[in-house]
Amino acid sequence: MSSARQRRDRVLEQLTELQSLPLGGTPEQAFKDRLRAELLSGALVEEPEPTPSRRVHRRRPLLSQLAAVGLAGAMMVSSFATYQAVPGDSLYPLKRAAETTLVRLSTDDAERGRRELDSAKARAKEVASLLGSSIDGPLIDRTLKDMEESTRAGISRLERTEPRSPKIKKFAKDQKEAVKPMLQQLDEAQLAQAEGYLDYIEGLVEPK
Structure with missing residues (x-):
């Protein structure tokens, strides 16, 4: 090597x-x-x-x-x-x-996609942390947007390289569980942003 x-x-x-x-x-x-x-x-x-x-x-x-x-x-x-x-x-x-x-x-698109999804998970944790503090709203807005951008970038890469990867479904499930409890703490604009995100990841889970 x-x-x-x-x-x-x-x-x-x-x-x-x-x-x-x-x-x-x-x-x-x-x-x-x-x-x-x-x-x-x-x-x-x-x-x-x-x-x-x-x-x-x-x-x-x-x-x-x-x-x-x-x-x-x-x-x-x-x-x-x-x-x-x-x-x-x-x-x-x-x-x-x-x-x-x-x-x-990262060595290839599949790995880049997985790491983008890791970043999206990190953004979800950051939003939860910000909601428990006195941080101003714009930082929450920006972090929600970054979370969605990383998610879409990661999913796009995985769908091209590993379209049937179980990682996509698992990611969507984990993110739904992470984001849904935040909804009651968000203001109107943030709530619309988060609900739009949940609608997007809900579509990633194959129907039973």
Whole structure:
């Protein structure tokens, strides 16, 4: 396996572990230590400049560069416990950037679709957290919209690559259970947005 592929796989594994953290959780010290060891081992060190005669053939792949950036981003995410951030927090953009990196480094459309749906689930949890706080309405509006956009992007990819995937039906069921209890706490505009979302995911569940 090439070094670029190995770096990419490490980034995906580390970001996936970060994304699986519950809202409000922080990475364990062992995970932080492992990321730090990756950096100190030279994972981000530039490869030696090739000789002129082989410069074209040994040019560092773009994917390798992305993997290096992703690994640095993962370290930053871990260090500042970004995955506990919710919309409005100063570290929230880092959380979203890490999610975007995770999607872009995915190996194919099916995997990208699944990770988009993971992001949609994260947005649902954030909405629930915001509703239990004194956060202003616009942040809830934006998070509901982001949830729907990630859902549609993920479903579109999965329907192209895995049209009969049981993951689609399970996702729709889980999201319905997550969003429906929020309805009574939403204002009129948010309620219309959430109900439209529920109508959409309801159509993803095949009739019995």
